[in-house]
Amino acid sequence: MPELPEVETVARALDAALRGRELRGAELLGRMRLPFDAAEATRRLKGRKILGVRRRAKYLVFHCEGDAWLLAHLGMTGTFRLEKGSVPKGKHDRAIFRLKGGDELRYADARRFGFVGLTDAPAAGGVPAELDRLGPEPLDRKFNARAMAAKAKGRKTPIKVFIMDQRTVAGVGNIYAVEALFGAGIDPRRPASALDAGEWRRLAAQIKAVLRGAIEKGGSTIRSYRTVDGTEGGFQRRLRVYGRAGEACPGCGGGIEVTRQGGRSTFFCPACQR
DNA sequence: CCAAATCCCTGCGTGC
Protein backbone atom coordinates (compact mmCIF):
# COMPACT_ATOMS: atom_id res chain seq x y z
CA MET A 1 0.00 0.00 0.00
CA PRO A 2 2.28 2.69 -1.20
CA GLU A 3 1.70 6.04 0.46
CA LEU A 4 3.94 9.08 0.43
CA PRO A 5 7.02 7.47 2.04
CA GLU A 6 6.90 4.44 -0.23
CA VAL A 7 6.39 6.51 -3.37
CA GLU A 8 9.17 8.87 -2.27
CA THR A 9 11.50 5.91 -1.83
CA VAL A 10 10.64 4.61 -5.29
CA ALA A 11 10.99 8.08 -6.83
CA ARG A 12 14.48 8.51 -5.39
CA ALA A 13 15.56 5.10 -6.61
CA LEU A 14 14.12 5.65 -10.07
CA ASP A 15 15.68 9.08 -10.32
CA ALA A 16 19.10 7.72 -9.42
CA ALA A 17 18.83 4.78 -11.80
CA LEU A 18 17.16 6.45 -14.78
CA ARG A 19 18.43 10.02 -14.91
CA GLY A 20 20.22 10.47 -18.21
CA ARG A 21 19.09 7.13 -19.65
CA GLU A 22 17.71 7.18 -23.17
CA LEU A 23 14.34 5.68 -23.95
CA ARG A 24 13.80 3.40 -26.92
CA GLY A 25 10.11 2.60 -26.70
CA ALA A 26 7.14 1.45 -24.68
CA GLU A 27 5.10 -1.71 -24.71
CA LEU A 28 1.74 -2.53 -23.17
CA LEU A 29 1.44 -6.01 -21.71
CA GLY A 30 -1.79 -5.78 -19.77
CA ARG A 31 -4.64 -3.47 -18.96
CA MET A 32 -4.27 -0.96 -16.13
CA ARG A 33 -6.67 1.38 -14.33
CA LEU A 34 -6.29 3.88 -17.14
CA PRO A 35 -5.72 3.15 -20.82
CA PHE A 36 -2.14 3.37 -22.06
CA ASP A 37 -1.28 4.02 -25.71
CA ALA A 38 2.14 2.39 -26.01
CA ALA A 39 2.52 3.31 -29.68
CA GLU A 40 1.93 6.97 -28.91
CA ALA A 41 4.30 6.75 -25.95
CA THR A 42 6.99 5.29 -28.18
CA ARG A 43 6.54 8.12 -30.66
CA ARG A 44 6.89 10.71 -27.92
CA LEU A 45 9.74 9.06 -26.03
CA LYS A 46 11.98 7.33 -28.55
CA GLY A 47 15.49 8.79 -28.50
CA ARG A 48 14.61 11.00 -25.53
CA LYS A 49 16.49 10.91 -22.25
CA ILE A 50 14.86 10.78 -18.84
CA LEU A 51 15.76 14.05 -17.12
CA GLY A 52 14.41 13.20 -13.70
CA VAL A 53 11.82 11.35 -11.65
CA ARG A 54 9.94 13.11 -8.89
CA ARG A 55 7.05 12.48 -6.53
CA ARG A 56 3.91 14.55 -6.04
CA ALA A 57 1.46 13.17 -3.48
CA LYS A 58 1.40 9.45 -4.30
CA TYR A 59 2.17 10.02 -7.98
CA LEU A 60 5.44 9.52 -9.80
CA VAL A 61 6.30 12.14 -12.40
CA PHE A 62 8.87 11.29 -15.09
CA HIS A 63 10.32 14.28 -16.91
CA CYS A 64 11.75 13.42 -20.33
CA GLU A 65 13.43 15.35 -23.09
CA GLY A 66 11.21 16.94 -25.69
CA ASP A 67 8.81 18.16 -22.98
CA ALA A 68 7.45 14.64 -22.66
CA TRP A 69 6.08 13.60 -19.27
CA LEU A 70 5.00 10.31 -17.80
CA LEU A 71 2.71 9.97 -14.82
CA ALA A 72 2.40 6.82 -12.75
CA HIS A 73 0.48 5.71 -9.71
CA LEU A 74 1.27 2.50 -7.84
CA GLY A 75 -2.27 1.97 -6.61
CA MET A 76 -2.19 -0.86 -4.09
CA THR A 77 0.27 -3.30 -5.57
CA GLY A 78 2.17 -1.47 -8.29
CA THR A 79 5.94 -1.90 -8.54
CA PHE A 80 8.69 -0.67 -10.83
CA ARG A 81 11.70 -2.82 -11.58
CA LEU A 82 14.77 -2.11 -13.69
CA GLU A 83 15.92 -5.31 -15.39
CA LYS A 84 17.85 -6.64 -18.33
CA GLY A 85 15.61 -7.30 -21.29
CA SER A 86 16.70 -10.92 -21.17
CA VAL A 87 15.11 -11.46 -17.74
CA PRO A 88 11.78 -13.26 -18.19
CA LYS A 89 8.74 -11.05 -17.83
CA GLY A 90 6.65 -11.31 -14.69
CA LYS A 91 3.10 -12.57 -14.52
CA HIS A 92 1.71 -9.17 -13.58
CA ASP A 93 3.88 -6.97 -15.77
CA ARG A 94 1.61 -4.38 -17.39
CA ALA A 95 3.94 -1.98 -19.17
CA ILE A 96 7.57 -1.90 -20.24
CA PHE A 97 9.84 0.98 -21.16
CA ARG A 98 12.87 -0.11 -23.15
CA LEU A 99 16.10 1.77 -22.53
CA LYS A 100 19.16 2.20 -24.71
CA GLY A 101 21.60 -0.55 -23.78
CA GLY A 102 19.01 -3.29 -23.31
CA ASP A 103 17.66 -2.59 -19.85
CA GLU A 104 13.93 -2.29 -19.31
CA LEU A 105 11.85 -0.38 -16.80
CA ARG A 106 8.99 -2.70 -15.99
CA TYR A 107 5.75 -1.79 -14.28
CA ALA A 108 3.89 -4.65 -12.61
CA ASP A 109 0.60 -4.46 -10.75
CA ALA A 110 -1.40 -7.52 -9.70
CA ARG A 111 -4.50 -5.63 -8.68
CA ARG A 112 -4.53 -3.09 -11.50
CA PHE A 113 -5.34 -0.16 -9.23
CA GLY A 114 -2.38 1.72 -10.60
CA PHE A 115 -1.38 3.05 -13.98
CA VAL A 116 1.40 4.58 -16.03
CA GLY A 117 0.97 6.82 -19.02
CA LEU A 118 1.75 10.01 -20.87
CA THR A 119 0.61 13.21 -19.28
CA ASP A 120 0.45 16.88 -20.19
CA ALA A 121 3.45 19.11 -19.73
CA PRO A 122 3.23 20.84 -16.38
CA ALA A 123 2.30 24.36 -15.53
CA ALA A 124 4.61 26.40 -13.33
CA GLY A 125 4.77 23.91 -10.49
CA GLY A 126 6.79 21.28 -12.32
CA VAL A 127 4.04 18.70 -12.07
CA PRO A 128 1.24 17.94 -14.52
CA ALA A 129 -1.77 20.21 -14.38
CA GLU A 130 -4.05 17.30 -13.59
CA LEU A 131 -2.47 17.11 -10.14
CA ASP A 132 -3.37 20.70 -9.34
CA ARG A 133 -6.32 19.79 -7.18
CA LEU A 134 -4.14 18.06 -4.64
CA GLY A 135 -3.50 19.70 -1.32
CA PRO A 136 -0.06 20.79 -0.09
CA GLU A 137 2.85 18.46 0.33
CA PRO A 138 2.97 17.62 4.05
CA LEU A 139 6.73 18.16 4.23
CA ASP A 140 6.46 21.63 2.67
CA ARG A 141 6.12 24.86 4.58
CA LYS A 142 2.76 25.46 2.98
CA PHE A 143 1.39 22.64 5.07
CA ASN A 144 0.77 23.66 8.65
CA ALA A 145 -1.74 23.47 11.46
CA ARG A 146 -3.42 26.76 10.62
CA ALA A 147 -4.05 25.86 6.99
CA MET A 148 -5.50 22.50 7.96
CA ALA A 149 -7.74 24.00 10.61
CA ALA A 150 -9.07 26.55 8.11
CA LYS A 151 -10.01 23.80 5.65
CA ALA A 152 -11.78 21.88 8.41
CA LYS A 153 -14.20 24.68 9.24
CA GLY A 154 -17.73 23.34 9.22
CA ARG A 155 -16.64 19.83 8.32
CA LYS A 156 -18.32 16.99 10.17
CA THR A 157 -16.14 14.41 8.45
CA PRO A 158 -14.16 12.30 10.94
CA ILE A 159 -10.65 13.70 11.35
CA LYS A 160 -9.09 10.49 10.04
CA VAL A 161 -11.11 10.60 6.83
CA PHE A 162 -10.32 14.32 6.57
CA ILE A 163 -6.53 13.89 6.62
CA MET A 164 -6.75 11.05 4.11
CA ASP A 165 -8.52 13.40 1.70
CA GLN A 166 -5.82 14.31 -0.82
CA ARG A 167 -7.18 17.86 -1.02
CA THR A 168 -6.46 18.38 2.67
CA VAL A 169 -2.89 17.16 2.50
CA ALA A 170 -1.31 15.15 -0.29
CA GLY A 171 0.11 11.69 0.18
CA VAL A 172 -1.28 10.59 3.54
CA GLY A 173 -3.00 7.21 3.27
CA ASN A 174 -4.52 4.83 5.75
CA ILE A 175 -1.39 3.64 7.49
CA TYR A 176 0.14 7.04 8.18
CA ALA A 177 -3.18 8.69 9.01
CA VAL A 178 -3.69 6.07 11.70
CA GLU A 179 -0.14 6.45 13.04
CA ALA A 180 -0.21 10.26 13.06
CA LEU A 181 -3.49 10.36 14.96
CA PHE A 182 -2.13 7.95 17.53
CA GLY A 183 1.00 10.06 17.90
CA ALA A 184 -1.11 13.16 18.36
CA GLY A 185 -3.43 11.49 20.87
CA ILE A 186 -6.53 12.33 18.86
CA ASP A 187 -9.54 10.04 18.49
CA PRO A 188 -9.89 9.32 14.74
CA ARG A 189 -13.69 9.45 15.00
CA ARG A 190 -13.94 13.06 16.08
CA PRO A 191 -15.39 15.58 13.62
CA ALA A 192 -12.62 17.52 11.89
CA SER A 193 -14.10 20.85 12.93
CA ALA A 194 -13.95 19.89 16.61
CA LEU A 195 -10.18 20.02 16.99
CA ASP A 196 -8.68 22.94 18.90
CA ALA A 197 -5.55 24.85 17.94
CA GLY A 198 -3.25 22.73 20.08
CA GLU A 199 -4.59 19.55 18.59
CA TRP A 200 -4.09 20.85 15.06
CA ARG A 201 -0.50 21.70 15.91
CA ARG A 202 0.12 18.24 17.34
CA LEU A 203 -1.50 16.57 14.37
CA ALA A 204 0.45 18.57 11.78
CA ALA A 205 3.68 17.86 13.65
CA GLN A 206 2.89 14.14 13.87
CA ILE A 207 2.03 13.88 10.18
CA LYS A 208 5.43 15.36 9.36
CA ALA A 209 7.29 13.26 11.90
CA VAL A 210 5.70 9.96 10.91
CA LEU A 211 6.25 10.56 7.21
CA ARG A 212 9.88 11.64 7.72
CA GLY A 213 10.55 8.60 9.87
CA ALA A 214 9.02 6.30 7.30
CA ILE A 215 10.99 7.81 4.42
CA GLU A 216 14.15 7.31 6.44
CA LYS A 217 13.36 3.61 6.72
CA GLY A 218 12.44 3.20 3.06
CA GLY A 219 8.70 2.99 3.71
CA SER A 220 6.55 0.20 5.15
CA THR A 221 6.17 -3.19 3.54
CA ILE A 222 2.88 -4.61 4.75
CA ARG A 223 2.44 -7.11 2.01
CA SER A 224 3.47 -6.33 -1.52
CA TYR A 225 5.36 -3.06 -1.47
CA ARG A 226 8.92 -3.28 -2.77
CA THR A 227 11.36 -0.66 -3.86
CA VAL A 228 12.95 -0.72 -7.31
CA ASP A 229 15.61 -3.28 -6.41
CA GLY A 230 13.06 -5.58 -4.79
CA THR A 231 13.95 -4.88 -1.18
CA GLU A 232 11.38 -4.30 1.53
CA GLY A 233 10.88 -1.19 3.59
CA GLY A 234 11.73 -1.12 7.27
CA PHE A 235 9.11 1.09 8.86
CA GLN A 236 6.48 -1.64 9.30
CA ARG A 237 8.35 -2.70 12.43
CA ARG A 238 7.88 0.78 13.85
CA LEU A 239 4.14 1.03 13.29
CA ARG A 240 2.59 1.53 16.70
CA VAL A 241 -1.09 0.78 16.09
CA TYR A 242 -1.68 0.00 12.41
CA GLY A 243 -2.50 -3.68 11.98
CA ARG A 244 -2.26 -4.28 15.73
CA ALA A 245 -5.88 -4.77 16.78
CA GLY A 246 -6.03 -6.66 20.07
CA GLU A 247 -2.40 -6.01 20.90
CA ALA A 248 -1.23 -3.85 23.79
CA CYS A 249 -1.11 -0.12 23.21
CA PRO A 250 2.53 1.06 23.38
CA GLY A 251 1.34 4.08 25.36
CA CYS A 252 -0.89 2.66 28.09
CA GLY A 253 -0.84 -1.12 27.66
CA GLY A 254 -4.56 -1.20 26.96
CA GLY A 255 -6.06 -2.95 23.98
CA ILE A 256 -5.76 -1.48 20.49
CA GLU A 257 -9.12 -1.43 18.76
CA VAL A 258 -10.17 -1.45 15.11
CA THR A 259 -13.16 0.16 13.47
CA ARG A 260 -14.12 1.07 9.94
CA GLN A 261 -14.23 4.58 8.50
CA GLY A 262 -14.96 5.33 4.89
CA GLY A 263 -14.54 1.67 4.06
CA ARG A 264 -11.05 1.52 5.60
CA SER A 265 -9.74 -0.02 8.80
CA THR A 266 -8.90 2.42 11.57
CA PHE A 267 -6.70 1.24 14.44
CA PHE A 268 -6.60 3.30 17.60
CA CYS A 269 -6.26 3.29 21.38
CA PRO A 270 -9.50 4.57 22.96
CA ALA A 271 -7.64 5.43 26.16
CA CYS A 272 -4.74 7.40 24.66
CA GLN A 273 -6.70 9.02 21.83
CA ARG A 274 -9.33 11.52 22.95
C1' DC B 1 -20.67 22.66 -1.43
C1' DC B 2 -20.60 18.36 1.58
C1' DA B 3 -21.01 13.39 2.92
C1' DA B 4 -21.50 8.69 2.24
C1' DA B 5 -21.73 4.76 -0.75
C1' DT B 6 -20.06 2.09 -4.69
C1' DC B 7 -16.94 0.30 -7.89
C1' DC B 8 -12.61 -1.30 -9.75
C1' DC B 9 -9.23 -5.68 -8.99
C1' DT B 10 -6.94 -10.16 -7.37
C1' DG B 11 -3.67 -12.35 -3.92
C1' DC B 12 -3.90 -14.08 0.41
C1' DG B 13 -5.46 -15.70 5.00
C1' DT B 14 -9.04 -18.13 7.32
C1' DG B 15 -12.33 -21.68 8.32
C1' DC B 16 -14.40 -25.94 7.21
Added chain:
DNA sequence: TGCACGCAGGGATTTG
Protein backbone atom coordinates in the same frame (compact mmCIF):
# COMPACT_ATOMS: atom_id res chain seq x y z
C1' DT C 1 -5.55 -30.51 -0.20
C1' DG C 2 -9.34 -27.92 -1.87
C1' DC C 3 -12.75 -24.55 -1.87
C1' DA C 4 -15.70 -20.59 -0.56
C1' DC C 5 -15.42 -16.40 1.48
C1' DG C 6 -13.97 -11.92 3.12
C1' DC C 7 -10.49 -8.59 3.37
C1' DA C 8 -6.89 -5.29 1.80
C1' DG C 9 -7.78 0.10 -0.03
C1' DG C 10 -6.58 4.79 -3.56
C1' DG C 11 -9.19 7.29 -6.19
C1' DA C 12 -12.98 8.16 -9.51
C1' DT C 13 -17.64 8.34 -9.69
C1' DT C 14 -22.34 8.26 -8.15
C1' DT C 15 -26.04 9.27 -5.06
C1' DG C 16 -28.40 11.99 -1.70
